Amino acid sequence: MSIRLYDTSTRQVRDFVPLVPGCVSIYLCGATVQAAPHIGHIRSGLNFDVLRRWFGYRGYDVTFCRNVTDIDDKVIAKEHELGRPWWQISYANERAFNDGYSVLGCLPPTVEPRATGHVPEMVEMMQTLIERGHAYAADGNVYFDVRSFPGYLSLSNQELDNLRQPEGEGETGKRDPRDFAMWKAAKPGEPSWETPWGRGRPGWHLECSAMAHKYLGSAFDIHGGGIDLIFPHHENEIAQSRAYGDDFANFWVHNAWVTMSGEKMSKSLGNSVLVSEMVQRWRPIVLRYYLAAPHYRSTIEYSEEALREAESAFGRIEGFVQRVVERCGTVEPAAEVPPAFAEAMDDDLGVPQALAIVHTTVRQGNAALNADDKDNAVARLAEVRAMLGVLALDPLDPMWAGAERGEDLHGVVDSLVRLVLEQRQAARARKDYATADAIREQLGQAGLAIEDTPSGPRWTISSQ
Numbered sequence: 218m219s220i221r222l223y224d225t226s227t228r229q230v231r232d233f234v235p236l237v238p239g240c241v242s243i244y245l246c247g248a249t250v251q252a253a254p255h256i257g258h259i260r261s262g263l264n265f266d267v268l269r270r271w272f273g274y275r276g277y278d279v280t281f282c283r284n285v286t287d288i289d290d291k292v293i294a295k296e297h298e299l300g301r302p303w304w305q306i307s308y309a310n311e312r313a314f315n316d317g318y319s320v321l322g323c324l325p326p327t328v329e330p331r332a333t334g335h336v337p338e339m340v341e342m343m344q345t346l347i348e349r350g351h352a353y354a355a356d357g358n359v360y361f362d363v364r365s366f367p368g369y370l371s372l373s374n375q376e377l378d379n380l381r382q383p384e385g386e387g388e389t390g391k392r393d394p395r396d397f398a399m400w401k402a403a404k405p406g407e408p409s410w411e412t413p414w415g416r417g418r419p420g421w422h423l424e425c426s427a428m429a430h431k432y433l434g435s436a437f438d439i440h441g442g443g444i445d446l447i448f449p450h451h452e453n454e455i456a457q458s459r460a461y462g463d464d465f466a467n468f469w470v471h472n473a474w475v476t477m478s479g480e481k482m483s484k485s486l487g488n489s490v491l492v493s494e495m496v497q498r499w500r501p502i503v504l505r506y507y508l509a510a511p512h513y514r515s516t517i518e519y520s521e522e523a524l525r526e527a528e529s530a531f532g533r534i535e536g537f538v539q540r541v542v543e544r545c546g547t548v549e550p551a552a553e554v555p556p557a558f559a560e561a562m563d564d565d566l567g568v569p570q571a572l573a574i575v576h577t578t579v580r581q582g583n584a585a586l587n588a589d590d591k592d593n594a595v596a597r598l599a600e601v602r603a604m605l606g607v608l609a610l611d612p613l614d615p616m617w618a619g620a621e622r623g624e625d626l627h628g629v630v631d632s633l634v635r636l637v638l639e640q641r642q643a644a645r646a647r648k649d650y651a652t653a654d655a656i657r658e659q660l661g662q663a664g665l666a667i668e669d670t671p672s673g674p675r676w677t678i679s680s681q
Contacts, residue, residue, distance in 0.1 A: 220275060220563050222439075223514060225447065225469040226372050230565050235438055236467060240278045243269065244429045244466070246442035246450065247283040247329070249421075250310035251291040254317045255490050256508060256519070257475035257482035261443050263505065264472045264513040264566075266323040267608060268441075271562050274554075274607050282432045283326040285311050288333050289421050293407055303408055317492035321505045322609040322616060328432050332424040336410045339419055339427045342461055343399055343412075351460040355390025357402025357415040363395050366456045372469060373448040397453050399423040422453035429454075430463055440466035444473055445481065473516045475508075482519065490519060499524060502617055506531040506610055512569055530576070534601070535612050536668075536677065537579045537586075541598040542613070543675065545591050550602035550611070558604050568608070575604050634665065638674045 220233040235241055245265050248258060262283065272279050286292075287307040296303040311331075318325075343359050346352035351365045363369045363377065370377055380395050388398050398420040403409035409416040429437065442451065451469065458465040474481045482490065495504055507527035511517050541548060553559075555578070561570035582597030605611035637656060644652040657667050660676070668675045 220272070221565055222468055222470055223565050225471050228374075231468070233438075233468070235277070236436055239276070240280070241272045241439070242280045242433045242437035243282065243439045243441060244425070244433055244437060245281070245283040245326075245440075246425060246446055247285050248311065248314040249286040249289060249291060250307045250314060251289075251295045253310055253313040254492050255475075255482055256492055256495060256504070257490075258314070259317045259321060259492055260475050260508050260517070261441070261472050262318050262323050263321055263508050265441050265470075266318075267509055267513075267568065268439075268470070268566055269324065270607055270609060271566065275563075279327070280433065281324075281326045282328050282330070282429065284425060284428050285314075285329060285331045286421060286424060287311065287331045288408060288418055313493065320492070320496055320501045321508070322501070330428045330432065332419055332428070335424065335427050335431065336412075336419065338431050339400070339423050340412050342423065342427050342430070342457065345461055346399075346457065349460065351456075352399060353392065354414045355392075357417055358388060358390060358398055359400035359414055359420075360388075360391055360396040361399055361453065361456060361460075362392065363397070363456065364393065366460050368459065369456050370448075370452055372452050372455060375448065397422060397449065399457065422450055423457060425450070426454050426457040426461070426463075429465070430458065430461075435462070436464035437466060439468045439470055441470045441472070444471045447471060472513045475517045475519055477519050479518070499528070502610060502612060503528045503531050509568055509608060509610070510572055513566055531610070532677070534575060534579055534605070534610075537582050538598060538601065538612055539675070539677075540586060541582065541594050544586065545595050545598075548595050548598045548602065550606050551599040552603070554603045554607060555600055558607075562607070571604065571608070575601060578604070634660070634676050638667070638676070642674070 221230050222233050223229070224231045243265065245261070247262070248254065265281075265283075269279050269281050285307075288303065292303050292307055295301075295306050299306065315325075343352060346361065347354065347359070350362070352359055352361050354360075370380065377395065387402065387404060399422065400412065400414065400417050401420055402414075403416040403418065407418065409418055429440070440451070440454075447469075455465060476482060477490075492504075499507075503524070507524055508517065510527060510530075517523075554562075555574060558571050558574040561567040561574065564570070578597050578601050582594050582601065585591075585593035585597060602611050602613065606614065609616070611617075637660065641653045641656040644650070644656065660667055665676050668677070
C-alpha cells in the first residue's frame with residue numbers, strides 16, 4: 218500500500234506520488250518568534266516530525282525545510298512592549314522553540330532559514346511579479362493584485378467578492394482593500410532594508426514563497442502548517458509563487474489545533490501552556506505521546522486529566538518494556554514493523570490506529586510473560602520497539618537519555634527506594650507482613666508503585 222495523505226487543496230485523501238522518485242521535499246511554516254512556544258506551537262512540528270520519520274522508514278530521502286519568521290508586526294510590537302531590540306527577542310525565542318522541538322524528540326530540519334536572511338530573494342520575486350502585472354508599488358509598500366490571479370482563494374474555498382480584508386496599519390495606496398502587502402514601507406524606529414521602492418521590511422506571506430523557492434525549487438512535494446494558516450497565509454503564498462511561475466506545492470497538509478475550553482491555544486488569549494513549564498511537570502516522552510497520539514487532523518482539547526490518561530497509557534507500554542528487559546535481557550527492535558501498523562501509518566498517518574496495534578502487542582507480550590513464554594515475550598517486545606522507534610517513543614532509545622524529567626536524580630532516588638525495599642523484603646522474610654504492607658502503602662502515598670517480580674521488587678512512578 219502506498220502512503221496516502223489528505224490534501225487540503227483537493228479535499229480528499231490522495232496517493233502520495235513524489236515529484237522525484239525516492240525523494241520527498243517538505244516545507245513547514247515554522248515559528249513566528251515573538252514569544253516562547255506553547256504546546257500548540259510544538260504540535261505542528263511534532264506531527265510533521267512523525268510524517269518525516271515515516272517517509273524515512275518507507276525508504277524516502279527527505280528534505281525538510283522549516284522556516285523562522287524573525288521579523289513581523291508581532292515581533293516589532295514585542296520590541297516596543299519589552300524595550301529590547303527586536304533581534305534579541307527573536308533569537309532568544311528561536312532558541313526556545315528549538316529547545317522545545319528537541320526536548321520532545323523532533324529531528325532537526327534539513328534547513329531552517331530565517332526571513333531576514335532572504336531579503337534579496339524577496340526583492341527579486343517582487344520585481345518579477347511587478348513586471349508581470351501581478352504586483353504594484355505604492356507609498357513604499359508593494360502589494361499583490363489578487364484579481365490578477367484567477368486561482369486566488371481556491372485552497373480555502375472562498376469567493377473573492379465575499380472577502381473583506383481590512384487595511385493594515387500603514388498599508389496605504391491599495392487599489393483594492395483585498396490586495397495584500399508583500400513589502401511594508403519603513404516606519405520611524407523600525408528595522409528596515411533597502412529596496413528599489415525605498416526602505417522597508419518583508420510582509421509575512423512573501424517570506425515563505427521566497428524561502429521555499431530557494432531551498433526546494435519551483436516545485437516540491439508537501440507544504441505543511443496549522444489549519445489557521447490556510448487563509449490568508451497559504452492562499453497568499455500560492456498566489457505569489459504561482460504568479461511568479463512556480464508550480465509550488467503538490468500536497469497541502471494541515472494539522473489541527475490544541476485548544477483550551479474550546480478556544481485555539483494562543484498567546485493573545487492568555488491561555489497558552491509553555492513547553493518550558495510543561496516539561497517541568499511531565500516527562501517529555503509522555504508529552505510527545507500526548508501530542509502525537511491523536512490524529513494530526515483532530516483537535517486536541519488540553520486538560521490535566523487528558524495528560525494523566527496519556528501518562529497512564531504510555532506507562533503500560535513502558536512497564537511491559539521494562540519487565541521483558543528485566544527478565545530476558547536486551548531486546549533489539551525488529552527489522553520491520555507489523556503489517557497492520559504499517560497499513561495504519563500509510564493511511565493518512567493514522568497514528569491512533571497504529572498505537573492501537575502497539576497496545577495490542579503489549580497485551581500479547583504481557584500474557585506471554587505471565588505464561589513464562591519468554592521467546593514470545595521477546596518477539597513481541599522486538600515488534601513494540603520497532604513501532605515505537607518510528608514514532609520516536611521508544612523508552613530504550615538513547616535519544617531520551619537526559620531528556621526525562623529528573624534524570625539527574627533518578628540514580629539517587631533509586632538508591633533510596635531500594636534501601637526502603639530491602640527493609641520491606643526483610644520484614645516479609647521474617648513474616649512481618651503488617652510492616653511490609655505499611656512500607657508499600659507509604660511508598661504508594663509518595664507516588665511510587667511497587668511490583669513484585671521473580672527478580673525482585675521493582676518501583677515506578679505511579680500514574681495515579
